[in-house]
Amino acid sequence: MSELNELYQELIIDHSKRPRNFHRLEDPKRTAQGYNPLCGDKITLDVKLENNHIGDIGFQGSGCAISTASASLMTESVKGKTLQEADVLFDKFHSLITNDKADASGMGKLAVFSGVREFPARAKCATLAWHTLRAALQERDTPVSTE
Amino acid sequence: MSAIKPAAMGSSLTFDVQQIRNDFPILNQRVHGKPLAYLDNAATTQKPRQVIEALTRYYSADNANIHRGVHQLAERATREYEESRIKVQHWINAADAREIIFVRGTTEAINLVAQTYGRSNVGPGDEVIISALEHHSNIVPWQILCEEKDARLRVIPIDDRGEVLIDAFRELLSDRTRLVAIGHVSNALGSVNPIREIIRTAHSWNVPVLIDGAQSVPHFEVDVQELDCDFYAFSGHKMYGPTGFGILYAKAGLLEKMPPYQGGGDMIRSVTFEKTLYNDIPYKFEAGTPDIAGAIGLGAAIDYLAEIGMANIAAYEEELLSYAEKKISRIDGVCIVGTAAQKASVISFVVDGVHPHDVGTILDREGIAVRTGHHCAQPVMDRFNIPATTRASLAFYNTREEIDRLTAGIVRVKELFA
Numbered sequence: 309m310s311e312l313n314e315l316y317q318e319l320i321i322d323h324s325k326r327p328r329n330f331h332r333l334e335d336p337k338r339t340a341q342g343y344n345p346l347c348g349d350k351i352t353l354d355v356k357l358e359n360n361h362i363g364d365i366g367f368q369g370s371g372c373a374i375s376t377a378s379a380s381l382m383t384e385s386v387k388g389k390t391l392q393e394a395d396v397l398f399d400k401f402h403s404l405i406t407n408d409k410a411d412a413s414g415m416g417k418l419a420v421f422s423g424v425r426e427f428p429a430r431a432k433c434a435t436l437a438w439h440t441l442r443a444a445l446q447e448r449d450t451p452v453s454t455e
Numbered sequence: 456m457s458a459i460k461p462a463a464m465g466s467s468l469t470f471d472v473q474q475i476r477n478d479f480p481i482l483n484q485r486v487h488g489k490p491l492a493y494l495d496n497a498a499t500t501q502k503p504r505q506v507i508e509a510l511t512r513y514y515s516a517d518n519a520n521i522h523r524g525v526h527q528l529a530e531r532a533t534r535e536y537e538e539s540r541i542k543v544q545h546w547i548n549a550a551d552a553r554e555i556i557f558v559r560g561t562t563e564a565i566n567l568v569a570q571t572y573g574r575s576n577v578g579p580g581d582e583v584i585i586s587a588l589e590h591h592s593n594i595v596p597w598q599i600l601c602e603e604k605d606a607r608l609r610v611i612p613i614d615d616r617g618e619v620l621i622d623a624f625r626e627l628l629s630d631r632t633r634l635v636a637i638g639h640v641s642n643a644l645g646s647v648n649p650i651r652e653i654i655r656t657a658h659s660w661n662v663p664v665l666i667d668g669a670q671s672v673p674h675f676e677v678d679v680q681e682l683d684c685d686f687y688a689f690s691g692h693k694m695y696g697p698t699g700f701g702i703l704y705a706k707a708g709l710l711e712k713m714p715p716y717q718g719g720g721d722m723i724r725s726v727t728f729e730k731t732l733y734n735d736i737p738y739k740f741e742a743g744t745p746d747i748a749g750a751i752g753l754g755a756a757i758d759y760l761a762e763i764g765m766a767n768i769a770a771y772e773e774e775l776l777s778y779a780e781k782k783i784s785r786i787d788g789v790c791i792v793g794t795a796a797q798k799a800s801v802i803s804f805v806v807d808g809v810h811p812h813d814v815g816t817i818l819d820r821e822g823i824a825v826r827t828g829h830h831c832a833q834p835v836m837d838r839f840n841i842p843a844t845t846r847a848s849l850a851f852y853n854t855r856e857e858i859d860r861l862t863a864g865i866v867r868v869k870e871l872f873a
Binding site for chain 2: 315316321347348349370372373376427429433
């Protein structure tokens with residue numbers, strides 16, 4: 309049961325029930341869509357860039373607690389970051405949920421997702437929003453799919 | 456079978472579920488430290504020792520290619536393979552063993568009909584009717600066909616309980632209809648469709664009917680002659696047989712007129728570069744070396760089910776389903792999706808405020824295997840305006856105790872998300 313409590317920590321439950329930045333942006337610079345065909349999770353992500361910084365970011369969609377909380381916490385943590393910083397954070401996040409020896413330092417609230425490691429089937433839920441962010445920043449038109 | 460014991464009083468049979476469980480080695484294990492409760496039988500069923508042993512015996516003693524060699528092993532393999540065809544014939548009461556085509560599964564059976572019967576009988580402006588309850592495998596092959604032939608796919612709607620609207624079906628039928636393809640039992644909701652009435656009505660328009668029987672054959676007796684269906688497709692692995700092996704039943708008269716599906720060995724009578732003569736049915740539709748062991752394993756599964764008796768299985772499962780539905784529907788904030796009057800095996804449900812994937816993960820940690828997602832039936836999910844459900848699907852080796860654990864698991868989900 310402890311692994312379950314590690315996965316569904318209070319912060320994750322909170323962000324899944326009350327996702328932050330859960331809205332479309334009026335005039336986004338970049339938009340991308342993400343889809344996990346396995347479970348039907350869908351996300352639309354809007355990003356507004358200001359001088360190489362993520363000025364504003366918002367998302368909408370439907371998904372499980374892990375994917376919703378991950379999208380919510382991602383938007384909080386990349387707002388104000390440069391594109392390069394966001395990219396580095398994605399790599400750290402990916403490592404956090406797949407690598408036992410990953411270092412969570414400097415990741416702030418995102419460290420809460422280390423519990424996903426014990427649930428490999430849920431890694432795609434946690435990374436969907438991040439893949440979608442990367443697609444938005446790289447201005448890819450085709451929806452991101454986890455498959 | 457020893458598991459069946461005549462009831463102490465009266466003539467009805469009962470069976471000992473604990474003894475049946477002993478036939479399934481896989482059930483005797485722990486998952487995350489808890490005894491496995493396997494409730495994902497609509498996805499695939501577990502295999503009894505009798506099936507596993509038949510596979511081992513075949514590969515250990517009789518393995519050879521069929522319909523060719525004159526040597527002893529080839530004769531044995533061929534005999535066992537063809538005996539399985541006769542077992543399947545009797546199992547669904549087909550009039551003739553030649554009406555049993557061995558394929559990879561329900562999906563291939565439906566594709567076979569779409570690509571042979573469909574391509575030679577469906578033309579521009581024609582229509583194929585399916586229902587809103589179908590699995591993707593009974594939607595996409597018809598979409599491909601309709602696109603190629605400039606034909607139209609029509610869909611029988613369902614009501615809020617997950618029952619097809621038979622009056623709407625009558626209105627869809629017309630002289631443009633070339634085929635009706637519908638599931639016997641819905642894999643997503645468990646609804647048992649009124650296929651007798653559908654077949655009768657379609658036949659009054661001279662329209663043949665294909666039944667997707669993947670979810671029916673494991674749960675109750677099916678008699679294709681009594682149903683008078685034209686095609687009946689099902690999978691071995693959902694009825695306790697090996698994966699990768701399935702059946703297409705079709706009336707001989709239809710099969711004889713249909714062009715071949717795939718070309719290759721075994722489906723021919725003679726080949727020259729000028730002209731190839733095709734083999735008789737069923738071989739015309741069985742190109743290449745088939746899954747011989749799969750056929751033999753399915754034969755063993757049929758023997759096993761026949762010994763227990765489908766009537767006993769149906770009665771036990773019906774009682775267990777009704778117990779499970781009662782228990783689950785009593786939990787606050789849990790809603791069963793699909794409440795048709797006639798159902799088999801399946802309980803699809805949603806928990807208020809919790810995504811099915813989270814439900815699935817939490818139940819898995821309790822040792823309970825369920826399916827979560829859209830169940831390859833996205834249009835059904837769209838109809839109920841939900842992205843997914845959690846689905847528990849029962850087999851005759853499941854117990855009331857496992858249902859109690861499922862119920863407790865759902866309560867645990869609610870606690871975690873409270």
